[in-house]
Amino acid sequence: xxxxxxxxxxxxxxxxxxxxxxxxxxxxxxxxxxxxxxxxxxxxxxxxxxxxxxxxxxxxxxxxxxxxxxxxxxxxxxxxxxxxxxxxxxxxxxxxxxxxxxxxxxxxxxxxxxxxxxxxxxxxxxxxxxxxxxxxxxxxxxxxxxxxxxxxxxxxxxxxxxxxxxxxxxxxxxxxxxxxxxxxxxxxxxxxxxxxxxxxxxxxxxxxxxxxxxxxxxxxxxxxxxxxxxxxxxxxxxxxxxxxxxxxxxxxxxxxxxxxxxxxxxxxxxxxxxxxxxxxxxxxxxxxxxxxxxxxxxxxxxxxxxxxxxxxxxxxxxxxxxxxxxxxxxxxxxxxxxxxxxxxxxxxxxxxxxxxxxxxxxxxxxxxxxxxxxxxxxxxxxxxxxxxxxxxxxxxxxxxxxxxxxxxxxxxxxxxxxxxxxxxxxxxxxxxxxxxxxxxxxxxxxxxxxxxxxxxxxxxxxxxxxxxxxxxxxxxxxxxxxxxxxxxxxxxxxxxxxxxxxxxxxxxxxxxxxxxxxxxxxxxxxxxxxxxxxxxxxxxxxxxxxxxxxxxxxxxxxxxxxxxxxxxxxxxxxxxxxxxxxxxxxxxxxxxxxxxxxxxxxxxxxxxxxxxxxxxxxxxxxxxxxxxxxxxxxxxxxxxxxxxxxxxxxxxxxxxxxxxxxxxxxxxxxxxx
Numbered sequence: 001x002x003x004x005x006x007x008x009x010x011x012x013x014x015x016x017x018x019x020x021x022x023x024x025x026x027x028x029x030x031x032x033x034x035x036x037x038x039x040x041x042x043x044x045x046x047x048x049x050x051x052x053x054x055x056x057x058x059x060x061x062x063x064x065x066x067x068x069x070x071x072x073x074x075x076x077x078x079x080x081x082x083x084x085x086x087x088x089x090x091x092x093x094x095x096x097x098x099x100x101x102x103x104x105x106x107x108x109x110x111x112x113x114x115x116x117x118x119x120x121x122x123x124x125x126x127x128x129x130x131x132x133x134x135x136x137x138x139x140x141x142x143x144x145x146x147x148x149x150x151x152x153x154x155x156x157x158x159x160x161x162x163x164x165x166x167x168x169x170x171x172x173x174x175x176x177x178x179x180x181x182x183x184x185x186x187x188x189x190x191x192x193x194x195x196x197x198x199x200x201x202x203x204x205x206x207x208x209x210x211x212x213x214x215x216x217x218x219x220x221x222x223x224x225x226x227x228x229x230x231x232x233x234x235x236x237x238x239x240x241x242x243x244x245x246x247x248x249x250x251x252x253x254x255x256x257x258x259x260x261x262x263x264x265x266x267x268x269x270x271x272x273x274x275x276x277x278x279x280x281x282x283x284x285x286x287x288x289x290x291x292x293x294x295x296x297x298x299x300x301x302x303x304x305x306x307x308x309x310x311x312x313x314x315x316x317x318x319x320x321x322x323x324x325x326x327x328x329x330x331x332x333x334x335x336x337x338x339x340x341x342x343x344x345x346x347x348x349x350x351x352x353x354x355x356x357x358x359x360x361x362x363x364x365x366x367x368x369x370x371x372x373x374x375x376x377x378x379x380x381x382x383x384x385x386x387x388x389x390x391x392x393x394x395x396x397x398x399x400x401x402x403x404x405x406x407x408x409x410x411x412x413x414x415x416x417x418x419x420x421x422x423x424x425x426x427x428x429x430x431x432x433x434x435x436x437x438x439x440x441x442x443x444x445x446x447x448x449x450x451x452x453x454x455x456x457x458x459x460x461x462x463x464x465x466x467x468x469x470x471x472x473x474x475x476x477x478x479x480x481x482x483x484x485x486x487x488x489x490x491x492x493x494x495x496x497x498x499x500x501x502x503x504x505x506x507x508x509x510x511x512x513x514x515x516x517x518x519x520x521x522x523x524x525x526x527x528x529x530x531x532x533x534x535x536x537x538x539x540x541x542x543x544x545x546x547x548x549x550x551x552x553x554x555x556x557x558x559x560x561x562x563x564x565x566x567x568x569x570x571x572x573x574x575x576x577x578x579x580x581x582x583x584x585x586x587x588x589x590x591x592x593x594x595x596x597x598x599x600x601x602x603x604x605x606x607x608x609x610x611x612x613x614x615x616x617x618x619x620x621x622x623x624x625x626x627x628x629x630x631x632x633x634x635x636x637x638x639x640x641x642x643x644x645x646x647x648x649x650x651x652x653x654x655x656x657x658x659x660x661x662x663x664x665x666x667x668x669x670x671x672x673x
Contacts, residue, residue, distance in 0.1 A: 039457060042453075042456050042457060043453070043457075046449070046452065046453050046456070050449055053445070054445055054446075054449070057443075057445045058443070058445070061444075062443075063443070063444075064440060064441050064442060064443055064444070065440070065444065065480055065481060066444045066474075066475035066476075066478075066480035067444070070475060070476060071475065071476055071477070071478040072476050072477070072478070073478065074477065074642070074646060075642040075643075075646070078641060078642040078645055078646070079641075079642050081217075082217060082641045082642070085217060085218065089220075099218055099219065102224070102228075103219055103224040106170060106223060106224045106227045106228070107223055107224060109170040110166050110167055110170050110223055110227065111166075113165075113166040113169045113170060114162060114163060114166035117162045117165060117166060118162065118385060118386075119376075120372075120376050120379075121376060121379040121380055121384070121385045121386070122153060122158055122379065122384070122385070122386055122387045122388075123375050123376065123378065123379030123382075123384075124372055124373075124375055124376030124379055125149070125162070126146065126149045126150070126153075127371060127372050127375040127376070128368070128372040128376075129145055129149060130142050130145050130146045130149070131368040131371060131372060132339075132368065133145040133335070133339050135364055135365065135368055136339065136342075136343040137338065137339045137341075137342035137343050138342060141335075141338045141339055141342050144334070144335060144338060145335050145339070148328075148331035148332070148334065148335050151327065151328070151331055152328040152331065152332075152387075153387035153391065153392070154387075154391060154392055154393050155324050155327060155328060155392070155393065155395065156324070156387075156392040156393075156394065157306060157309070157324060157325055157328045158386055158387035159386060160304075160305050160306045160308070160309055160325065160328075161305070161306060161328050161332070163304050163305035163306075164292075164295060164296075164304075164305035164306045164307065164328075164329075164332070165332075167223065167226065167227060167230070167295050167303060167304070167305060168288075168291055168292060168295055170227055171227045171230040171231055171234065171291045171294075171295060172234070172287060172288055172291045174227070174231045174235075175230070175231045175234040175235040175238060175287045175291055176238055176283075176284055176287055178231065178235045178238075178239075179234075179235035179236065179237070179238025179239040179242065179283065179287060180238055180239070180242050180280075180283075182196060182235070182238075182239035182242075182243075183238060183239040183240065183241065183242020183243040183245075183246070183283070184242060184243075184246065185243075186239065186242075186243030186246075186247075187242060187243040187244075187245070187246025187247050187272075187276075188246065188268075193243055193247070196239065196243065200236045200239055200240050201659075202656060203232075203233075203236045208233055208293065208294050208297045208530065208615060208619070209297065209618045209619055209629065209632050209648065209651060210618075210648050210649075210651050210652045210655070211229045211232050211233050211294070212225075212229050212297075212298065212300060212301050212632070212636065212648070213632065213635070213636070213641065213644050213645045213648040214645075214648075215228045215229045215232070215301070216301050216636065216641070216644075217641055217645070221301045221302035221636075222301070222302045223302065223303065223304065225298075225301050225302065226295065226298035226299070226301055226302060226303030226304075227298075227303075229294060229298050229301070230291050230294040230295050230298055230303075231291075233290055233291075233293075233294040234287045234288075234290040234291035234294060235287070237283055237286035237287055237290060238283040238284065238286070238287045239283075240283070241279045241280070241282055241283035241286065242276070242279065242280060242283055244279055245275075245276025245277075245278070245279025245280055245283075246272050246273075246276050248275075248276070248279070249271065249272050249275040249276060253271055253275060254267060254271055254272070257270065257271045277344075278344065281340065281343070281344035282344070284340060285336075285337065285340040285341060285344070288336050288337075288340060289333060289336070289337060292329070292332060292333050292336065292529055293529035293530055293531075295307060296310065296329055296529045296530075296531045296532075297529075297530065297531060297619065299311045300633070300636055301636060306325045306326075306328055306329050307325075307329070307531065309321065309322075309324075309325035310322050310325045310326055310329070310531055310532075310535070311531075311622070313325065314534060314535070314538065314622050314623060315622070317538060317542075317543060318396070318400070319399055319400060319403045319535060319538060319539045320395060320396030320397065320398070320399035320400040320403070321396050322534075322535045322538070323395065323396075323399050323535055324394075324395055324396055324399075326531070326532045326535050329528075329529055329531070329532055330524075330528050330529075330532055333528060333529060334524060337523075403539045406420075406539060406540065410540070411540075411542075420540045420541050421541070421542070423541075423546075424541045424542075424544065424546035424547070425546075427492075427546050427549070428544070428545060428546055431492050432488060432489060432492055432545055432546070432549070435488040435491060435492055436484065436485050436488035436489075438488075439484040439487055439488050440481055440484045440485075444475060444480065447471065447484075448468055448471055448472060451464075451467050451468055451471045451657060451661060452464045452467065452468045454467075454661040455467035455468070455657075455660050455661045458603075458661065458662070458663075459660065459663070463660050464660075466656065466660050467656070467657045467660040467661055470653040470654070470656040470657040470660070471653065471657050473649075473650075473653045474650050474653050474654065477646050477649060477650055478646070479628065479631070479646055479647060479650045482626075482627045482628050482631060482647070482650075483627070483628060483650050483654055485626065485627035485628075486614075486617060486618070486627040486628045486629070486651075486654060487654065489545055489548065489549055489552075489617045489620070489625060489627065490552075490610065490613050490614050490617050490654075490658065492549060493549040493552040493553050493556070493613045493617065494556075494606075494609055494610050494613050496549075496553050497552075497553050497556045497557055497560055497609045497613060498560060498605070498606060498609055500553070500557060500560075501556075501557050501559075501560025501561050501564055501605065501609065502560070502564055502602070502605070504518075504557075504561045504564075505560065505561045505562070505563070505564025505565040505567075505568065505605070506564060506565070506568055506590065508561065508565040509564070509565040509566075509567075509568035509569045509594075510568070510586075510590075515565065518561065521558075522558040522561060522562055525554075525555075525557075525558040526558050526559065526562075528555075530555060530615055530616050530619055531619065533551040533552075533554055533555045533616060534547070534548075534551050534616075534619070534620070534622060534623050537550045537551045537554070537623070538623055543623045543624035544623070544624045544625070545620070545624070545625045545626065547620070547623050547624075547625075548616070548617055548620025548621075548623055548624070548625035548629075549617065549620075549625075551616050551620060551623075552612070552613040552614075552615075552616035552617045552620065553613070555612055555613075555615075555616045556608070556609045556612035556613045556616070559605070559608045559609065559612055560605045560606075560608065560609045563601055563602075563604055563605040563608060564598075564601065564602060564605050566601060567598035567600070567601020567602060567604075567605070568594050568595075568598050568601075570598075570601070571593065571594045571597045571598055572597065575593050575597060576589060576593055576594070579592070579593045603662070603663070606662050607659065607662040607663045610658045610659070610662050611655065611658065611659060614651075614654065614655055614658060617629065618632070618651055621633045628647045628650055628651050628654070629647075629651075631643055631644065631646070631647030632644050632647045632648055632651070635647065635648075
């Protein structure tokens with residue numbers, strides 16, 4: 001070995017020189033890495049834009065709130081439009097020959113179904129629906145149906161339940177037909193699919209309240225407006241799933257059918273529709289669930305039925321009456337979900353071996369019709385068309401007494417942990433109030449910049465432009481402060497939802513026992529309409545922003561848990577096996593393998609959590625949450641369509657913005673891949 005080499009290894013004077021050389025060589029590599037990063041480039045562009053625009057905006061429109069000079073007063077035009085509609089509703093041709101016919105058709109349809117249900121009587125309806133459930137979904141679902149209908153009658157809610165079923169029958173039929181036709185167009189035409197997709201994406205992230213104002217403006221309060229609002233809200237899932245099912249049909253099967261000389265119609269009926277059967281049934285299931293949820297909310301504009309009973313009870317903070325009307329809503333949702341779900345699984349499956357022929361095909365349907373007719377006649381001869389009053393149980397008193405007990409024992413002065421009143425007060429003091437003041441204290445251009453940065457980092461420039469424009473529209477409409485109030489409630493509830501949802505979801509993914517325990521609970525929670533979640537929180541927390549946030553958390557939590565658990569569970573087993581072979585601990589496998597690979601599912605959980613929380617925070621106006629939800633209710637109750645419509649549009653913009661800043665685009669995902 002040479003002396004020079006020996007010196008280079010042992011002489012300390014040469015070591016710093018070598019380190020400096022290595023550091024100098026590493027700097028360009030690090031710089032190239034930073035420059036090549038899309039995130040760094042986007043942040044740099046945003047920094048340049050902020051450096052140019054913020055001083056100009058601050059110099060001209062200083063202050064935290066949205067500048068008055070940039071608002072547009074739309075109350076005048078909206079009031080004129082409302083007055084014109086009211087003045088011409090009985091004389092203008094568009095109302096007489098278009099909207100008038102639609103309204104009359106809806107009223108006639110609901111009335112016919114309701115009269116038919118009353119004609120069958122409680123015995124005929126119970127027997128018919130139970131036998132129908134047995135025929136399409138089996139004995140277990142039939143028993144569930146029988147017990148659920150019996151509970152509706154025992155609670156004294158038979159007539160409101162029939163009113164809700166009549167409205168649901170018309171609304172679901174219209175939603176399935178309209179959604180199916182739109183989905184058919186999107187499934188067979190690429191152009192139609194491209195046009196429909198952004199519209200359906202937007203409609204499915206909007207809170208249900210946003211659909212009430214437009215129909216009220218045209219049809220007024222009543223059954224027609226309630227049915228149309230329900231159809232508008234419930235049709236998009238049917239359209240989306242129909243289009244996806246038809247577009248996802250096996251190309252090989254379609255090619256084989258075409259090679260046999262089948263016409264376009266034959267290919268559609270004999271190949272595409274059978275191949276898309278699961279998606280079509282899922283679309284019907286989702287449409288029914290959303291229609292039931294919206295039919296309850298539509299009671300605010302005169303839909304009647306069970307929803308109206310819940311609405312009136314919540315307005316007077318009568319928890320007993322609200323629960324008596326809310327339980328049938330939950331039971332209807334569970335029965336419909338189970339019936340459609342099991343029927344979808346059994347459709348197309350081979351018949352069970354050894355089964356009687358009389359229990360299959362047309363003989364079974366004939367038996368259902370005959371037995372229903374016999375029981376209906378027997379019920380009419382007994383002289384009781386509605387549920388007998390002697391078989392009802394009034395739970396309002398005991399429930400209200402229990403609520404008073406909660407107020408006396410749990411609401412305040414609970415040792416160590418404090419009561420629910422203290423929890424609500426602390427949540428307001430330490431979370432909601434500071435967050436609201438912080439959002440309202442940030443300069444308006446700072447909010448727009450934050451929204452643009454979040455949307456661009458997770459998506460594309462078009463995503464950022466859409467989110468920023470939606471946020472700016474809120475300011476232009478002059479409802480910046482109430483929108484920040486609503487946003488603060490959403491963000492606070494989302495943080496709690498995600499912390500609990502991620503923790504429970506990860507635990508459920510790693511524990512088969514916990515997953516089995518949670519599955520029925522999550523199934524029931526995900527079928528319950530939004531309205532129902534307000535009842536228990538009012539009993540525990542009284543009224544205000546805290547109970548609205550609690551209801552939003554409970555409503556959104558099941559979806560976050562389920563999506564998180566499924567994402568963690570579906571991680572590639574080979575990746576986990578590789579990590580274990582390298583000696584990774586359980587915690588290291590979770591942090592370094594499962595969570596990174598489950599990133600798309602976790603982002604979807606965040607997106608769904610945000611959208612679901614917003615939906616309940618908005619209807620929290622019914623229990624005193626204030627902000628935009630209260631403005632919508634005030635507009636509906638007082639006939640002030642200007643206030644209600646502006647708040648409704650602001651809710652739409654807020655929902656669109658939150659969806660865009662939490663939903664990664666396909667382009668982003670492809671680059672990440």
